[in-house]
Amino acid sequence: MCSPAKQFVLSNGVSIPAVGFGTYKATERDSAVLSAAIAQGYRHFDTASFYGNEAALGRAVAESGLPRDDFFLTSKLWKTEMGCDAALRAFDATLDRLGTDYLDLYLIHWPRPDLELEDWAALDLETWRALEALYQSGRVRAIGVSNFLPRHLEPLLASASVAPMVDQLEFHPGYIQEEAVAFCQAHGILVEAWSPLGRNRLAGHPLLSRLAEAHCVSPAQICLRFALQQGVLPLPKSSSPERMAENLDLFSFSLTEDEMAALRAMPQAGWSEEHPDRPRVRAQEVT
Numbered sequence: 001m002c003s004p005a006k007q008f009v010l011s012n013g014v015s016i017p018a019v020g021f022g023t024y025k026a027t028e029r030d031s032a033v034l035s036a037a038i039a040q041g042y043r044h045f046d047t048a049s050f051y052g053n054e055a056a057l058g059r060a061v062a063e064s065g066l067p068r069d070d071f072f073l074t075s076k077l078w079k080t081e082m083g084c085d086a087a088l089r090a091f092d093a094t095l096d097r098l099g100t101d102y103l104d105l106y107l108i109h110w111p112r113p114d115l116e117l118e119d120w121a122a123l124d125l126e127t128w129r130a131l132e133a134l135y136q137s138g139r140v141r142a143i144g145v146s147n148f149l150p151r152h153l154e155p156l157l158a159s160a161s162v163a164p165m166v167d168q169l170e171f172h173p174g175y176i177q178e179e180a181v182a183f184c185q186a187h188g189i190l191v192e193a194w195s196p197l198g199r200n201r202l203a204g205h206p207l208l209s210r211l212a213e214a215h216c217v218s219p220a221q222i223c224l225r226f227a228l229q230q231g232v233l234p235l236p237k238s239s240s241p242e243r244m245a246e247n248l249d250l251f252s253f254s255l256t257e258d259e260m261a262a263l264r265a266m267p268q269a270g271w272s273e274e275h276p277d278r279p280r281v282r283a284q285e286v287t
């Protein structure tokens, strides 16, 4: 097997560090945890207007003393910021809060603002037009989507002049969204994994524990290495410097094809219960 590289390359040639730091619930106002992540070596950060921590991230980047272009900063526009004008305003506000004059990646957070909206495809396209304009003006280096399944991507791809470069999806052992990932990969769209560790819902899973023991690593490292070997970019969040470092230490071991197959075949586990087209329900997990 070829070892995954430490960067992925997007369809427009932009390089993106292969492990990003997830910031949801990492912090709101305080930038200390983000400064700790920078000190541990993270240069790729995933935020969103919804997370309320763009200003804290901007401060951590500024206080690092490192040049802006050492960082890869992603943000997302929220459900209430969809539509062309609203998206353009949301982008400006995000840049203001981050204290930067460009973004590396900007995503539409969810394909529909609510389940009642029937013509969500038209709203997605109108929003996408704003992202295309931002991309063409050079204010963002790459654009993409999040939580888009093939049925949401198809109408967008049919009308887009710039195809999405990224789709950020829930992805971890026990919830690998095979069809959506295969669709993205066939269309040159890099999949990023949100909740790549299953947000602790996979703790103690016997298969992960067995593989971790066999490779002398942690179950979290198994999840993250699994994503990388599937060609998926993981975005782990942690509040501890030790776990932050552990989550970057993924390149000194590799999973065999049998181990990968076992992880792919793992029955559903750790699902967040979130789905773009359904109300949140209690997960019927089989562990």
Ligand SMILES: NC(=O)c1ccc[n+]([C@@H]2O[C@H](COP(=O)([O-])OP(=O)(O)OC[C@H]3O[C@@H](n4cnc5c(N)ncnc54)[C@H](OP(=O)(O)O)[C@@H]3O)[C@@H](O)[C@H]2O)c1
Residues within 6 Å of the ligand: 021, 022, 023, 024, 025, 046, 047, 109, 146, 147, 168, 169, 193, 194, 195, 196, 197, 198, 199, 200, 218, 220, 221, 235, 236, 237, 238, 239, 240, 243, 244, 246, 247
């Ligand atoms: N696009 C979307 O709709 C969407 C949705 C959800 C999340 N996201 C993005 O994806 C990122 C990651 O997802 P997530 O925050 O939901 O969950 P996650 O990264 O799967 O899991 C985070 C949890 O795992 C723990 N953890 C981290 N490293 C660990 C390790 N090495 N060993 C044991 N436990 C460890 C953390 O605890 P400690 O903090 O105590 O270390 C935290 O409780 C988010 O922060 C956000 O940027 C995007």
